[in-house]
Amino acid sequence: MENGDQFQESKSKYDCLLFDLDDTLYPFSSGLSNHVTENIQEYMLEKLGIQEDKVPELCVSLYKIYGTTMAGLKAIGYDFDYDDFHSFVHGRLPYNLLKPDPVLRGILLSLPFRKIIFTNADDAHAKRVLHRLGLEDCFERVISFETLNSFKSNNFNSPDTDSDYKQSSTGIFDFYEYICNPDADIVLPKTPVVCKPFQDSFEKVFKMIDIDPQRTLFFDDSIRNIQTGKSLGLHTVLVGTSLRTKGVDYALESIHNMKEAFPELWEVDEKSKNVEYSRKVAIETSVIA
Numbered sequence: 001m002e003n004g005d006q007f008q009e010s011k012s013k014y015d016c017l018l019f020d021l022d023d024t025l026y027p028f029s030s031g032l033s034n035h036v037t038e039n040i041q042e043y044m045l046e047k048l049g050i051q052e053d054k055v056p057e058l059c060v061s062l063y064k065i066y067g068t069t070m071a072g073l074k075a076i077g078y079d080f081d082y083d084d085f086h087s088f089v090h091g092r093l094p095y096n097l098l099k100p101d102p103v104l105r106g107i108l109l110s111l112p113f114r115k116i117i118f119t120n121a122d123d124a125h126a127k128r129v130l131h132r133l134g135l136e137d138c139f140e141r142v143i144s145f146e147t148l149n150s151f152k153s154n155n156f157n158s159p160d161t162d163s164d165y166k167q168s169s170t171g172i173f174d175f176y177e178y179i180c181n182p183d184a185d186i187v188l189p190k191t192p193v194v195c196k197p198f199q200d201s202f203e204k205v206f207k208m209i210d211i212d213p214q215r216t217l218f219f220d221d222s223i224r225n226i227q228t229g230k231s232l233g234l235h236t237v238l239v240g241t242s243l244r245t246k247g248v249d250y251a252l253e254s255i256h257n258m259k260e261a262f263p264e265l266w267e268v269d270e271k272s273k274n275v276e277y278s279r280k281v282a283i284e285t286s287v288i289a
Helices: 003-010 032-046 052-066 069-075 082-089 102-109 123-133 175-180 199-209 223-231 255-261 264-288
Strands: 016-019 114-118 141-143 216-220 235-239 250-252
Touching (some): 032 069, 052 069, 052 175, 069 082, 102 255, 123 141, 141 199, 250 255
Parallel strands (some): 016 114, 114 141, 216 235, 235 250
8 A cells, every 4th residue: 555545544534623612521410500590590680670480481492592591682682791791690600610620631632633612602701611621721712702703792783663573662572472472473583692503603613713514523512503513514423412313423421432432533643643654664764775
């Protein structure tokens, strides 16, 4: 076999690993996500004045329709500062629930590929999580809320007065009434926020970091994010369960199962080293001859 053929065989079908952050690099069982939900609901109650008995349902339904509760709140007309929201929701989290993960650190550092974080969370939160896990230097880049929404204003997009939007006297779309009495003729307001699981966020990331989705392995705990990624050509890995479903190429109980699930990611590095060694020997032999 020629050296060139050996080199082609040594190349992996992947050249980038794209990771979600929360409940992917650490388990849902840490309890951090529950605190996030509690803080979001408290923000809706204290800062936005939403009726207490409506908060839980609104929080969940906005998340389901708009990708994040914050994106939904902006869509239906609440005017608040993004940084204030993130500070309230993430700034008060008990990050001590997260512990250093030397096993995952070793796995990530041993992978000979580009490794990038893609999260809906803000940059400060991402940095705190990675610091607590001991993974700050394991990734080439963190794509966060600020990265995807740097051109956005803190002012919400008010619906046009001539539209069919159902609004109260305060200009807030009555989303609670809508979810209690869905009306197919009503067009829901759009959010100004770019976030997963929507295609525009993925496409922006692909362009921003110059990756080929067909050569990228995508890890996320959200089936919606996974299914969007799959529709755009990503190789998908659902983290947190071993059950595969539509759009899921691989399913892992834990991110720690990477080595067992993808031994080829490390084998390609060994093959590359062997090829380089063979080339070196061939060159040295040629010089001696």
